[in-house]
Amino acid sequence: MSPTINTAGAILTVDLDIIRDNYARLCQELGGTPCAVVVKADAYGLGLEEVAGALWDEGADTFFVAFIDEGIELREILPDADIHILGGLLPDTEDVFLEHNLIPVLNSIEQIQRWDNRGLCDLQIDTGMTRLGVPLTAIEDIPRDLNVDVLLSHFACADDKDHLLNQNQIDAFKTISLVLPHKRASLANSAGVFLSEEAHFDLGRPGCALYGINPTPHADNPMENPVRLQGKIIQLYEIDSQLSVGYGALHKVRPGQKIATVALGYADGYLRSLSSKGIVYIDDVEVPVVGRVSMDAIAIDVSALDCHEGQLVDVIGPNNPPDRLAKLAGTIGYEILTNLGGRYHRVYKG
Numbered sequence: 204m205s206p207t208i209n210t211a212g213a214i215l216t217v218d219l220d221i222i223r224d225n226y227a228r229l230c231q232e233l234g235g236t237p238c239a240v241v242v243k244a245d246a247y248g249l250g251l252e253e254v255a256g257a258l259w260d261e262g263a264d265t266f267f268v269a270f271i272d273e274g275i276e277l278r279e280i281l282p283d284a285d286i287h288i289l290g291g292l293l294p295d296t297e298d299v300f301l302e303h304n305l306i307p308v309l310n311s312i313e314q315i316q317r318w319d320n321r322g323l324c325d326l327q328i329d330t331g332m333t334r335l336g337v338p339l340t341a342i343e344d345i346p347r348d349l350n351v352d353v354l355l356s357h358f359a360c361a362d363d364k365d366h367l368l369n370q371n372q373i374d375a376f377k378t379i380s381l382v383l384p385h386k387r388a389s390l391a392n393s394a395g396v397f398l399s400e401e402a403h404f405d406l407g408r409p410g411c412a413l414y415g416i417n418p419t420p421h422a423d424n425p426m427e428n429p430v431r432l433q434g435k436i437i438q439l440y441e442i443d444s445q446l447s448v449g450y451g452a453l454h455k456v457r458p459g460q461k462i463a464t465v466a467l468g469y470a471d472g473y474l475r476s477l478s479s480k481g482i483v484y485i486d487d488v489e490v491p492v493v494g495r496v497s498m499d500a501i502a503i504d505v506s507a508l509d510c511h512e513g514q515l516v517d518v519i520g521p522n523n524p525p526d527r528l529a530k531l532a533g534t535i536g537y538e539i540l541t542n543l544g545g546r547y548h549r550v551y552k553g
Contacts, residue, residue: 211548212466212499213434214515217249219257220553221429225413226261228425232396236403239265239389241410243273243289248472248543249414249430252280253551258413259284267408271296274305287325287353291335292318306352310335312344320346325353328379330372332359339375347384353406354385361394361402362420373401380404393418397425416536417526424526430540432519432547434465434483436512437500448502449494454479456493460506465516468499472542473518476532477501484517485510 208214230238240263246254255266255277265285268274271293274286291310292300294317300307301322308325309315315337318324326349329336336356337345356376360366373390380388388404393412395402397419412418415428440462448454448462456462465483469475473496481492483503490503503516519525525536532539 206546206548208548208550211435211546212437213432213471213518213547214550215543215547216431216433216550216552217253218429218431218552219253221415221427222249222254222413223257223261223553225415225426225429226258226263229393229396229407229409229412230262232425233391233403233407234400236405236407237265237387238263238407238409239267239287240413241267241289241392241408242277243267243269243410244541247411247414247537248540250549250551251276254413255280255284257553265406267410271299271305275299275303278303278305285352289327289335291327297321308335308353308355309337309349311337312341315345315349320349323350323352325355326351326383326385328354328356328376328383330356330375330379331368332357339379342379342382345383349384351383351385353387353389354380354383355389355408358390358392358395358398358402361392361398362418364398364419364421369398369402373399376404411537414540415524416540424524428519428521428524430519430525430543431517431521432467432543433515434467434501434518436463436510436514436516437466438464439505439510439512440464447494449478450497451495454494454502456504460504461508461510462493463503463505463510463516465501465503465518466499467518467544467546468497468501470498471544471546472539473501474532474534474538474542476534477528480531481528482523482531484520484522485514487522489522490516 292307292314327336389406393409417424442460478495525539529536
C-alpha cells in the first residue's frame with residue numbers, strides 16, 4: 204500500500220516541468236548537438252516512469268540506464284525509445300538484450316567476443332576513468348566490423364574545469380573516434396556539457412544536471428532544483444528542565460527551549476551524518492537539526508517559532524537544495540537524491 208498524503212510522515216514533490224526546463228537548458232548549452240539522458244537508479248531516485256515520460260515528451264529519444272533490469276522496465280514505459288545499458292554485457296544475457304530491444308555498452312574485449320556481432324551495440328573506451336571500458340592498450344584488438352551506434356567514454360574530472368585530465372581525455376577520445384567506426388560519439392556527461400564545445404562530439408549524455416545537481420561546482424548552479432521534501436512535525440516538546448535530545452544524549456537543551464520531532468530519518472534517506480549538522484526550513488526560517496538522526500525521526504530546535512503537530516517542514520526545497528544538504532553531510536547531491544526513501548507520499552507536478 205502506497206502512503207497517502209495524510210498517512211505518510213513526509214511528502215516528496217517532484218516538479219516535472221523543472222526537469223523539462225533543465226533538459227531544454229542542457230540542449231541549449233550543447234548548441235545543436237543532440238542530447239541523450241541518463242535515467243539510471245530510478246531516475247536518480249525521482250521516479251523512472253514519471254521522469255522518463257516527461258523527458259520523452261520534451262523530445263529526448265535516447266536513454267541510458269545502468270543495468271538490464273532497468274532497461275526492461277524502461278522499455279515497458281517507452282516502447283519506441285533507444286535504450287542503452289551502461290553496465291555492459293553480463294554472461295548469458297545476449298538473448299535478453301535482443302528480446303527487449305536493448306543496446307549493450309560493450310566494455311571489454313571479452314564482451315565484444317560474447318556479443319559476436321548479434322546486432323547494434325555501443326562501445327566504451329576507457330580514456331582515464333579506470334572503471335568501465337576497453338583500455339587504450341587494447342584498441343587494436345577491437346574488430347572494425349562491429350555495428351557500433353554510440354562510441355563513448357566518461358570524464359573522470361569534468362566538474363574540475365582546470366584538471367589536466369580533461370583535455371587528455373578529449374584528445375584521446377578524438378583520436379579513437381577517427382579510428383573506430385561508429386554512428387555517434389559521446390563523451391560529455393553533465394559537467395562535460397558545460398566544460399567546452401570540444402567535449403560535445405555528437406551526443407551529450409547528462410544525468411545529474413537534469414535533476415538539479417550543480418554540474419559546475421566552480422560557479423553558480425545553471426540548473427533548477429525540481430525536488431521538495433517536506434517532513435511532518437509529529438510531536439512538540441516545551442523544555443522545562445535540563446534535558447538531552449536523541450540517542451547518546453549528546454545534545455543538551457535548557458528550560459525555555461522548544462524541540463519538534465519530524466517524521467523522517469535515515470531509513471528514509473536522511474543521512475545519519477547530518478546529526479546536529481542538518482538544516483531545515485519552516486516558512487523560510489532556517490532551523491537546525493539537533494541530536495542524532497534516528498531511523499524514523501529527526502529533532503529540530505523551534506524555540507523561536509510557533510509550530511503545531513502536522514506542520515510541514517522543508518527538508519529539501521528552494522532554500523535547501525540537494526547540493527547544500529550534501530555539503531552539510533559531507534557527500535554529494537547524487538547520494539542525497541538516490542537515497543530518497545520509499546515511505547514518502549510522492550506528488551508529481553507538471
